[in-house]
Structure formats: C-alpha cells, structure tokens
Amino acid sequence: MIEKDLIIIGGGPAGLKASKSALEAGAKVLIIERNPELGGQLIKQTHKFFGSEKQYAKTRGFNIAYILISELAPFKERLEIELDTTVVGLYKDYVVTTLKNEIYQKYHAKAIIVATGASEKVLAFENNDLPGIYGAGAVQTLMNLYGVLPGKEVVMIGSGNIGLIVSYQLMQAGVKVKAIIEAAPTIGGYKVHASKISRLGVPILTSTTIKKAYGTDQLEKVEIISLDDNWQEIAGSNKIIDADTLCVSVGLSPMHQLLSMAEIKMVCINELGGMVPSISAIHETSMKNVFVCGDVVGIEEASSAMVEGALTGLIAAERIGYTHPEFNELKNDYSIQLDALRSGPFGKKSRIGLDRLKVSEHA
Amino acid sequence: MLNITGIPSKEMIHAKFPSQASLQKPKAIIECYEDIPCNPCETSCLFKAISIGNDINSQPTLNSDLCTGCGICVYNCPGLAIIVAQIMPESARFKIPYEFVPVPVEGEIWHGLDRSGKNICEAKIVKVQQTIKQDKTILVTVDVDKKQIYDFITIRCPYE
Numbered sequence: 001m002i003e004k005d006l007i008i009i010g011g012g013p014a015g016l017k018a019s020k021s022a023l024e025a026g027a028k029v030l031i032i033e034r035n036p037e038l039g040g041q042l043i044k045q046t047h048k049f050f051g052s053e054k055q056y057a058k059t060r061g062f063n064i065a066y067i068l069i070s071e072l073a074p075f076k077e078r079l080e081i082e083l084d085t086t087v088v089g090l091y092k093d094y095v096v097t098t099l100k101n102e103i104y105q106k107y108h109a110k111a112i113i114v115a116t117g118a119s120e121k122v123l124a125f126e127n128n129d130l131p132g133i134y135g136a137g138a139v140q141t142l143m144n145l146y147g148v149l150p151g152k153e154v155v156m157i158g159s160g161n162i163g164l165i166v167s168y169q170l171m172q173a174g175v176k177v178k179a180i181i182e183a184a185p186t187i188g189g190y191k192v193h194a195s196k197i198s199r200l201g202v203p204i205l206t207s208t209t210i211k212k213a214y215g216t217d218q219l220e221k222v223e224i225i226s227l228d229d230n231w232q233e234i235a236g237s238n239k240i241i242d243a244d245t246l247c248v249s250v251g252l253s254p255m256h257q258l259l260s261m262a263e264i265k266m267v268c269i270n271e272l273g274g275m276v277p278s279i280s281a282i283h284e285t286s287m288k289n290v291f292v293c294g295d296v297v298g299i300e301e302a303s304s305a306m307v308e309g310a311l312t313g314l315i316a317a318e319r320i321g322y323t324h325p326e327f328n329e330l331k332n333d334y335s336i337q338l339d340a341l342r343s344g345p346f347g348k349k350s351r352i353g354l355d356r357l358k359v360s361e362h363a
Numbered sequence: 364m365l366n367i368t369g370i371p372s373k374e375m376i377h378a379k380f381p382s383q384a385s386l387q388k389p390k391a392i393i394e395c396y397e398d399i400p401c402n403p404c405e406t407s408c409l410f411k412a413i414s415i416g417n418d419i420n421s422q423p424t425l426n427s428d429l430c431t432g433c434g435i436c437v438y439n440c441p442g443l444a445i446i447v448a449q450i451m452p453e454s455a456r457f458k459i460p461y462e463f464v465p466v467p468v469e470g471e472i473w474h475g476l477d478r479s480g481k482n483i484c485e486a487k488i489v490k491v492q493q494t495i496k497q498d499k500t501i502l503v504t505v506d507v508d509k510k511q512i513y514d515f516i517t518i519r520c521p522y523e
Contacts, residue, residue: 047441048441048498048500049441050399050400050401050441050442051400051401051402051419052400052401052402052406052419053403053406057401057402057403057406057441058403058407058439058440058441058498059498060498060499063498171463172462172463172464185367186366186367187366187367187369190397190399190442191365191366191369191396191397192394192395192397192399192440192442192443192444193442194365194368194369195365195369195370195371195394195442195444195478196442196443197369198368198369198370198478198479198480199370199476199477199478199479199480199516199517200476200480200517200519201476201479201480201481202480203368204367204368204369206367206368303400340400340418340419340420341400341419342400343400343418343419343420344398344399344400344418344419344420345397345398345420346398346399346400346420347400347420
C-alpha cells in the first residue's frame with residue numbers, strides 16, 4: 001500500500017485545475033490518468049473556446065491543455081503523474097487501486113478528487129453495430145489526435161455543440177458531411193456553431209431521427225425519418241442517404257462508476273446527465289474527504305469544469321491541512337465565475353440540476 | 364428559422380447592419396443572436412466599439428461610430444460570427460474569417476456563398492491576412508457584387 005496526501009482521478013480540465021490549486025496550496029498530489037497524455041478531451045479540441053479570458057476564451061482547446069499542463073511545472077517536486085493508468089477500484093477505506101501495464105497497485109489517500117468526466121451515450125437502432133458507425137468523440141480522436149479520417153461521407157446524429165463542432169472539423173479535414181439530423185424540434189447547440197455549418201451548405205434536419213443503418217461489410221446507407229410534435233415517426237417520410245460513416249452525438253453521461261463502487265450516495269438528475277453524486281456546497285460527496293468536479297457531477301462545458309476543478313482543489317487541499325494563501329479570495333472568485341457561466345439560457349439545465357442536487361443532499 | 368436550420372432570417376440580418384451611409388466605411392457586422400457565455404469580441408476590440416456589459420451571457424452591441432472595421436474581432440470571435448462590410452464605389456467589400464484549406468490567394472475568383480451555402484456570386488480575393496495572433500483563423504478581404512451586401516457570408520474554393 002502506497003500512502004498519498006491527495007489523489008486526483010482524471011487529468012482532464014477539471015483534474016488539472018484541481019491539481020494546480022492544491023499544489024499552490026502546498027499539498028502533495030498524485031494525478032492518475034487513463035490515457036497516455038494529460039488534457040482529457042481538450043487535446044482533440046481544435047476549435048477556439050468560448051467564455052471569458054479567465055477560462056482561456058478564444059484559445060483553441062488543445063492549446064488550453066498545454067497551458068493547464070504547463071501551469072503544473074513549477075510544482076514538479078510535489079507532483080506525481082501516473083499516465084496510462086486506469087483506476088479500477090475506489091473503496092470506503094480510502095483505498096484506490098490502479099492497473100498499469102497489467103500491474104495492480106494499491107494506494108491509500110487522505111483525500112480524493114474524482115474528476116473522471118463523462119462518456120458518450122449510445123443510440124439504439126437497427127444495425128447500429130456496423131463498422132463505420134462511431135461516437136462523435138471517437139471520430140474526433142481519430143481525426144484530430146491521430147490524423148486518420150473516419151470515412152468519406154458522414155451523417156451526424158445530434159445537433160448539440162459536440163455534433164456541430166465535430167461536423168465542422170470533419171469538413172475542415174475534407175470529409176463531406178451529408179446532413180446533421182436532430183430528433184428535437186430545434187437545434188441543441190450554440191446557433192453560431194450551427195450557422196458555421198449551414199453557410200457551407202450542410203442541411204441541419206430537426207425533428208428527424210435515424211430509422212436504420214444498411215450495409216454488408218460496413219455502413220453504406222442511412223435511413224432517416226421525420227418526427228411529429230409528439231416525437232412519433234411520420235409514415236412515408238423516410239429518406240435514404242448514402243454514407244460510409246455515421247457519427248452519434250446524442251449526449252454524455254457522467255462517469256460515476258467509481259463513486260457508486262464506494263457506495264457514495266448517488267442521485268439521478270436528468271438535467272445533469274443521469275447518475276451524479278450528491279454533494280455539499282463545497283463539492284464533497286457523502287464520503288468525507290472525497291470530492292468531485294467537472295462532468296462527473298453534471299455535464300457542462302470545459303470552461304465550467306476548469307473553474308469547478310480550481311475550486312475543488314482549493315477545498316480538498318485545505319481539508320488535509322494546506323490552506324491556500326488566497327483561499328477566501330479565490331474561492332469567492334471561482335464561485336462568481338461559475339455563476340456567470342451558468343447564468344444564461346444555456347446554463348438553465350445546469351442551474352435546475354444543481355438546485356435539485358442541493359435538495360437531494362438535505363433529503 | 365435560426366433555431367431550426369441555423370440560418371438567420373432576413374430581418375435578423377438587416378438588424379445587425381448599420382445604415383448605408385455608415386457602411387461607406389468598413390464596419391463590423393456581429394451576427395450573435397443568442398445569449399451565450401462569451402466575450403472575446405468585447406475584450407479584443409481596441410476601440411471599445413463592442414460592449415457586452417457585466418453579464419457575460421449578453422449579446423454584444425456595436426457602436427458603429429467607434430468601429431474602424433479593422434477586423435480584429437473577426438478572428439477573435441470563437442463562433443466565427445463576425446464579418447466586416449463596406450460599400451465601395453464598384454463593389455461590396457468584406458473581411459471574413461476562414462479556416463479551411465486551400466488558403467485563397469490574392470487575385471483569385473472564388474465562389475461567394477449566402478447563409479444557406481448557396482453559390483450566389485463571384486468573390487474576388489483582395490487580401491489574405493495570416494498572423495500568429497490570429498491563431499490559424501485567416502482574415503480574407505473579398506469584393507462581391509454590391510447587390511449581395513446583405514446576402515454574402517463566406518467563400519468556397521472553386522477547384523474542388
């Protein structure tokens with residue numbers, strides 16, 4: 001058993017910012033990351049980010065990852081990073097178990113921050129296992145991280161920001177996007193992203209869903225169908241689109257499995273993406289000294305994940321005896337930033353979800 | 364319309380344009396129709412011509428008297444929602460953001476597209492600006508038929 005002060009599970013935007021806060025406060029930190037490099041989903045985001053300067057607005061996502069990683073450099077004597085390492089267990093006695101190169105390791109921590117992020121939701125339809133059918137995240141990884149095109153002609157399912165952004169990036173890579181289909185009656189993501197697609201002649205088809213995929217060895221055709229106001233298929237509205245790639249972008253689910261394993265109190269809140277841990281105002285779960293930040297406690301933009309991470313890192317470090325010299329000022333500033341990011345119409349779901357989460361804590 | 368197709372209506376577009384008299388000089392046209400948490404247009408403008416205010420979710424407003432049409436906001440807008448428009452004696456001149464390859468070359472004639480992606484006119488490439496601070500969002504100056512002042516939005520490479 002290896003003893004640690006603070007273990008941060010997940011080296012994405014939330015985990016990296018949490019690490020920086022805790023290191024600045026003086027804590028010793030171990031970051032455990034499943035992937036071969038830090039940065040989480042940021043490393044494949046080639047578009048410029050929204051938000052304000054404090055959240056690195058107008059900087060491309062992969063460059064934000066570089067910034068967040070370089071911010072940790074001054075603390076390297078107190079920072080340990082385990083890459084290519086999957087956390088396979090989180091237990092009630094603060095034991096974290098990992099697997100790396102088939103070697104099983106046991107750690108014990110004074111405090112733990114779970115910043116595991118989210119996974120993509122899947123969609124049920126006939127032949128959805130044909131080669132050529134991907135999650136949007138996989139397409140982005142192939143294309144932007146490894147320089148591999150997923151195909152030549154794509155249909156995108158889902159018009160949330162991920163669906164819109166990945167469609168634009170596919171076009172930048174020279175792939176033909178045939179259509180974006182969306183089951184809801186209106187576009188889900190930011191309209192500025194939608195307009196970038198429309199002006200390049202790609203139709204966004206709302207109130208439309210996928211009926212079936214066709215192909216022998218791989219995807220060849222996609223059958224789509226229109227939906228009425230009650231989300232029922234309109235008979236006879238079927239259309240066939242030729243495509244070798246189908247990209248599914250129908251939302252994200254918080255990666256709550258480790259929390260559930262430790263029997264941390266969970267609640268199902270649709271507005272936050274599904275099963276999320278019940279938390280206190282300082283992001284602590286029902287298990288003392290286990291904190292959460294980022295998409296694992298509700299699906300939002302990376303900008304909010306970074307600020308939540310920074311806030312949670314401060315608090316977790318304080319809990320184990322390392323109070324940041326500017327604790328109160330920073331805590332207040334991060335709370336103001338989060339409120340600002342969530343105050344508009346796109347923050348409504350998060351606001352409702354987080355209110356429900358607060359109620360659940362007292363129940 | 365915008366909510367369903369991603370294409371703003373004519374009325375929405377016209378509301379973002381200053382007067383014809385004002386357009387004798389280059390002016391930013393900010394097509395941000397939705398409250399989203401974002402403010403690089405405001406913070407990048409050297410002339411304080413764009414204001415969002417205290418709530419970062421508010422839509423930007425342009426003071427066209429202060430706007431010089433420099434185009435800094437065009438490549439700083441993460442939503443690629445800003446262009447600069449000017450009415451010239453013989454053409455409508457635009458500065459647009461562009462993030463595709465091939466990069467246009469001065470003097471070439473490209474396709475001019477409207478907001479639905481339809482090829483509506485010829486677009487003469489007047490200038491192509493690429494600096495490090497633009498971070499790969501190229502600023503292209505193009506001349507199109509004056510009639511297309513409210514309809515032109517971007518360019519497409521003619522040799523695909």
